[in-house]
Amino acid sequence: xxxxxxxxxxxxxxxxxxxxxxxxxxxxxxxxxxxxxxxxxxxxxxxxxxxxxxxxxxxxxxxxxxxxxxxxxxxxxxxxxxxxxxxxxxxxxxxxxxxxxxxxxxxxxxxxxxxxxxxxxxxxxxxxxxxxxxxxxxxxxxxxxxxxxxxxxxxxxxxxxxxxxxxxxxxxxxxxxxxxxxxxxxxxxxxxxxxxxxxxxxxxxxxxxxxxxxxxxxxxxxxxxxxxxxxxxxxxxxxxxxxxxxxxxxxxxxxxxxxxxxxxxxxxxxxxxxxxxxxxxxxxxxxxxxxxxxxxxxxxxxxxxxxxxxxxxxxxxxxxxxxxxxxxxxxxxxxxxxxxxxxxxxxxxxxxxxxxxxxxxxxxxxxxxxxxxxxxxxxxxxxxxxxxxxxxxxxxxxxxxxxxx
Numbered sequence: 001x002x003x004x005x006x007x008x009x010x011x012x013x014x015x016x017x018x019x020x021x022x023x024x025x026x027x028x029x030x031x032x033x034x035x036x037x038x039x040x041x042x043x044x045x046x047x048x049x050x051x052x053x054x055x056x057x058x059x060x061x062x063x064x065x066x067x068x069x070x071x072x073x074x075x076x077x078x079x080x081x082x083x084x085x086x087x088x089x090x091x092x093x094x095x096x097x098x099x100x101x102x103x104x105x106x107x108x109x110x111x112x113x114x115x116x117x118x119x120x121x122x123x124x125x126x127x128x129x130x131x132x133x134x135x136x137x138x139x140x141x142x143x144x145x146x147x148x149x150x151x152x153x154x155x156x157x158x159x160x161x162x163x164x165x166x167x168x169x170x171x172x173x174x175x176x177x178x179x180x181x182x183x184x185x186x187x188x189x190x191x192x193x194x195x196x197x198x199x200x201x202x203x204x205x206x207x208x209x210x211x212x213x214x215x216x217x218x219x220x221x222x223x224x225x226x227x228x229x230x231x232x233x234x235x236x237x238x239x240x241x242x243x244x245x246x247x248x249x250x251x252x253x254x255x256x257x258x259x260x261x262x263x264x265x266x267x268x269x270x271x272x273x274x275x276x277x278x279x280x281x282x283x284x285x286x287x288x289x290x291x292x293x294x295x296x297x298x299x300x301x302x303x304x305x306x307x308x309x310x311x312x313x314x315x316x317x318x319x320x321x322x323x324x325x326x327x328x329x330x331x332x333x334x335x336x337x338x339x340x341x342x343x344x345x346x347x348x349x350x351x352x353x354x355x356x357x358x359x360x361x362x363x364x365x366x367x368x369x370x371x372x373x374x375x376x377x378x379x380x381x382x383x384x385x386x387x388x389x390x391x392x393x394x395x396x397x398x399x400x401x402x403x404x405x
Contacts (some may be wrong), residue, residue: 029254030251030322033247036247040244044240047241051236054230055230058226068212075208075212083202086202092195093192100188104181107174110174114167117166117170273403274314276311277311278311281302282304283400285297285300286301287397291378292378298396299388299390299396299399300388300389300399301386302386303384303385304384304385306352307370309370310386311364311368313346316333318331318362318368320358321354321357322358326375326376327347328372328377329351329353329374332346332347332348333347333348344390345394346389347390349389350375350377350384351368354368371386372384
């Protein structure tokens with residue numbers, strides 16, 4: 001058993017020595033791929049924001065178009081109603097004008113009748129005046145009897161009374177016809193004013209409709225441009241998404257290849273992991289539980305005091321020892337393939353500092369670094385904690401299923 005252990009350690013150290021010259025290059029390559037992934041992710045997020053802005057703009061324009069179409073439909077109905085009312089008003093104006101013309105014609109006829117009667121009266125009055133100036137005495141002198149004289153006098157009186165009554169009647173009828181003409185004239189003016197008001201309203205509505213139709217045309221043109229921009233941005237977003245997914249795949253493939261490289265000559269005889277913080281921790285966040293951003297947590301958080309030592313959970317080779325925007329100072333140890341054929345790795349994040357470098361062979365319980373709060377941290381205890389991940393074939397798993405706690 002002792003010989004087997006010594007042989008295994010010699011193989012372990014030989015692999016470490018062979019891999020050490022490539023550790024710095026590996027770190028640099030991983031950093032480059034990580035930065036490419038970060039940049040691709042940012043470009044994808046920016047593209048999605050621009051697409052969302054264009055979609056919002058397009059939606060707003062569609063709403064504006066719908067509103068304009070509703071206003072045009074409403075004003076078109078108003079125009080139809082006003083046009084129908086104007087046509088009725090025009091018909092009424094024609095009728096009122098005919099009534100007024102008939103009243104004027106009747107008044108003119110009555111005036112002609114009055115003038116004829118007046119002329120006849122004047123003729124009769126002229127004859128009577130001639131009799132009064134001497135002709136009457138001659139007539140009386142020739143009369144054969146008193147009855148004839150009296151009859152003549154009565155005839156003159158009746159003629160005068162009849163003429164006076166006729167003129168009075170004709171004058172009264174003319175006055176009535178004049179009142180009728182004035183009423184017809186007023187009614188015509190009222191109808192014409194109503195027609196003019198409706199015509200003005202119709203013109204205003206037509207002008208408003210023209211403005212709305214112009215605005216609708218502009219909105220439709222804007223919508224076409226926005227939809228074209230949205231379609232183009234959709235292509236840009238899909239391309240950015242593809243680039244982001246490609247960057248993720250390249251980084252994952254590289255990490256997987258690195259794990260395979262470091263683990264090629266390593267072999268577990270068991271899955272005997274130890275606790276990296278024996279007796280000095282409080283578990284504050286578990287695997288898959290939501291983080292403050294609502295995303296599933298990728299590991300297990302062990303809260304501990306600043307500077308608490310962190311130890312390797314099992315034998316292996318340090319495959320990564322570097323600083324990261326999210327993990328902060330972190331170390332990854334590749335443990336090799338276990339009897340189940342799977343490749344196992346552990347990751348220790350948010351260290352205040354680490355004491356190993358990529359390519360360094362470590363044994364279970366060796367010091368890796370110290371608890372800190374570097375990178376993206378939150379929570380109690382000032383954020384000081386160890387973020388521990390266990391990866392099987394480069395897929396994160398629940399470390400509490402393997403680490404004693």
